[in-house]
Amino acid sequence: MPRPSRESYGDQKPPYSYISLTAMAIWSSPERMLPLSEIYRFITDRFPYYRRNTQRWQNSLRHNLSFNDCFVKVPRRPDRPGKGAYWTLHPQAFDMFENGSLLRRRKRFKLQKGEKDNLNAELAALASFNRAFLARQAGAPPPPPAMPSASLYTPPLCPQLSPEPAEIPEAAAITMFPQRPRRAFTIEALLEPDSPRLSPSPPQPQVMSIATMPRLDLSMPSPYVLAAQRYHAELLQAAAHALRPCYLPPPPLPVA
DNA sequence: AGGTGTTTAGGTTCTA
DNA sequence: TAGAACCTAAACACCT
Numbered sequence: 001m002p003r004p005s006r007e008s009y010g011d012q013k014p015p016y017s018y019i020s021l022t023a024m025a026i027w028s029s030p031e032r033m034l035p036l037s038e039i040y041r042f043i044t045d046r047f048p049y050y051r052r053n054t055q056r057w058q059n060s061l062r063h064n065l066s067f068n069d070c071f072v073k074v075p076r077r078p079d080r081p082g083k084g085a086y087w088t089l090h091p092q093a094f095d096m097f098e099n100g101s102l103l104r105r106r107k108r109f110k111l112q113k114g115e116k117d118n119l120n121a122e123l124a125a126l127a128s129f130n131r132a133f134l135a136r137q138a139g140a141p142p143p144p145p146a147m148p149s150a151s152l153y154t155p156p157l158c159p160q161l162s163p164e165p166a167e168i169p170e171a172a173a174i175t176m177f178p179q180r181p182r183r184a185f186t187i188e189a190l191l192e193p194d195s196p197r198l199s200p201s202p203p204q205p206q207v208m209s210i211a212t213m214p215r216l217d218l219s220m221p222s223p224y225v226l227a228a229q230r231y232h233a234e235l236l237q238a239a240a241h242a243l244r245p246c247y248l249p250p251p252p253l254p255v256a
Numbered sequence: 257a258g259g260t261g262t263t264t265a266g267g268t269t270c271t272a
Numbered sequence: 273t274a275g276a277a278c279c280t281a282a283a284c285a286c287c288t
Contacts, residue, residue, distance in 0.1 A: 017278060036260065060280060066262050073261085083288055084260050 013049050018057070018064045021047075022071065026089050033074055033088040036062070069093075069116065070109035075123065 016024070025042035026034050034042070040058060043050045050057055065071045070093035074086040093109045111119070 019278085056280070059282085060278090062261065063263085063280085064278090065260095081288085083258090 009047055009049060011048055014047050018061045019068060019070065022061060022064060022087070023089055023093075026071075026087060033086040035076075035082065035086055036065070036084045039087065068109065069111040072119065073123065 014021070021043050022039055025039040026032055028042060029038070039061065040054075043057075043061075044054075065073075065087055070090050072088050072090050074088055076082060076085060090109065090111070
């Protein structure tokens with residue numbers, strides 16, 4: 001079976017929904033998070049069809065990002081300002097596609113009210129912390145209510161951007177999501193090791209292909225955990241320089 | 257100003 | 273055939 005190439009669909013509309021295309025883009029990135037502009041770029045790079053009528057499909061795509069609980073907006077890390085947030089896939093959304101096929105979902109991914117509220121609260125606390133961090137760096141006192149409580153001071157999830165763009169997999173190769181353990185999508189939960197049997201190894205950018213896409217090596221820590229840990233370490237380092245002698249967060253969590 | 261994000265609304269296509 | 277999933281359009285607010 002010949003492997004479909006990048007231009008397989010030519011100017012024809014690919015059979016993937018916007019949710020699938022967005023999931024592909026996010027999944028193709030090393031950190032499993034992308035800003036909107038990078039999601040656009042992934043799609044237009046890969047599918048010539050989407051080089052036209054950009055306003056139309058980009059509007060639809062943004063609608064899907066906001067509307068579907070399977071996509072989670074993660075605030076930018078404070079030292080990497082820019083437009084828009086990062087978007088990632090909710091971990092529990094990995095199995096929403098039938099047999100891993102991206103062609104059609106088996107069911108809409110919907111968070112329960114409580115889950116959604118918790119997630120929103122944590123992300124809001126993260127955004128507040130980022131704002132406070134920026135304010136402090138700019139020399140202005142941070143607004144007290146914006147500072148997260150000690151219990152909320154957990155490493156944010158913003159990605160460590162790789163200087164090079166993510167290696168983009170062949171679109172047609174992304175037909176399966178790896179199996180992932182279900183876990184709560186809280187910052188704390190994401191910082192927990194994936195499993196006690198893990199033997200941490202350095203993160204490798206995932207190059208997806210038919211051969212490599214179906215499963216992740218679960219002996220690797222989750223990309224979310226790695227990103228959060230790296231970010232946490234960097235933030236503490238920055239805080240030691242920029243925030244002294246003012247606010248310093250509680251002792252760091254161990255960084256793998 | 258332009259990009260990003262949210263929401264609403266109405267239509268089409270697919271599946272059980 | 274009904275309901276779910278999906279697509280499109282549009283209006284609006286916010287942010288850089």
